[in-house]
Amino acid sequence: MKHPVTEYIGREFMNLAEALGAAALMLKSVFFWFFRSKFEARETVKQAVTIGVDSLTVVALTSFFTGMVLSLQSGQSSKNLFNEPLYIGTLVAFSMLKELGPVLTCIVVAGRAGAVVTAEIGTMKVTEQIDALYTLGTNPTRYLLVPRYIAFMIMLPLLTVFADFLGIFGGCLVGMVKLDVPSTVFMNDIYTYLEIYDFMHGFLKTFVFAFMIATVSCYKGLNTKGGAEGVGKATTEAVVTSMVLVMVLDYFVSAVLVAVGI
């Protein structure tokens, strides 16, 4: 006799296997059309604006305040321990470049642009616009997915660099105003103790995150079912999955980069 718990677990595993298979087929199609089709410049630029430019404000605010709070907390702790704020620049820059810059940027973009992508493709799916693309001589992967993948892969690393700088700037500002650390000391801490590899560590991670967010958002959008309610459900699932995967992947990608010396 089937036990309801084992039946539930079995069904969930089957669903997961099916979803992974479908996502793999989608990826195969993305690679196929990436190399075989004409570049959809207009759609790619439009997506780059949606994913990158429209996320600028929220990324700026997040990273700026993160840098500020990081500086404030570490400076205060350092003061308590050593009576003066030591290595604040090193700590803020190290944290921003290696972890907080890429991870926070990707989480923010997954929540904002990832949701937009899933909702847009999902709405197109339930209103037969995806089918219409086929009948009008266009493959949806070529017209919808490839431009979004390109936009994510270009804009996320750029946004991360922007977030890194703003975070460090925020930290420097708090150091100067609240902790009496001159900007020259703050910057000297960065130049002395940080290497280009520290920047590359965080920068390279964003390509993996960008690819993952694009895959999750597009996959969820393309598999939307059931009208407006289905679009809402798919969008929520895409955002939650992307955010969790950013955190999970962060550990594994960091481990690989550390192992290869980056």
Next chain:
Amino acid sequence: MIEIKNLSKAFGEKVILNDISVDIKEGELFSVIGPSGMGKSTFIKCLVRLLRPESGSIIVDGQDIASTSNEFALARVRRSFGYLFQEGALFDSLTVLENVAFGLKYLTDIHKSEYPRIVKEKLALVGLKDVEHLKPSELSVGMKKRVSLARSIAPEPKYMFYDEPTTGLDPVTTGMVKELITDMREKLRITSVVVTHDLKLALEISSRVAMLLDGKFVEAAAPAEFRQSENKAVKEFMEISGLSRE
């Protein structure tokens, strides 16, 4: 010519189309009627391979598209297709001009400088003017359907597929769409497949009408013969539709 042989389609355990065979000849207007949920849309979507049938063949001008997974071969065959979707399926992010010109860009070699003229011409055919700059969200249901029709006929396809072409339209627009479908067939010799629950429309415009019930065509005949059918389901459907046998 479209030859359909032993076409079957199921969703999970539920069989929607069961071993259907029918030939749609050049210049013919073939209508499929039947109550909602009987697989009419599934049938027409299989014909253009928006859905992949479980078995059987769909031979379009000598090429079987039922089971092929060659994207380019499918795209080549689809170049000769025009499809009117039930809800229009206009691209929300594009203007009317861009929507109607979409097929011209991807299905023809026409230079883009020609698009505005062709779009204007096709929109006039469906009774619309000065709407090129509007977005689909600014159009009424009837206008959306007419723009969608203009979009599907713009690349001048050899075959037209209409999924519930008059659903949601007012009587005047219904008359216009009916006339347009008839004109497309009579003047341009476009082979057409119409899927509708409107039996009156099907009997007025078609050269052959088929009734789909429980996954099979229970009747397929010219309108005059169809009216005289002794099939129980056809008789009932005629009665429900308020049509007499004469």
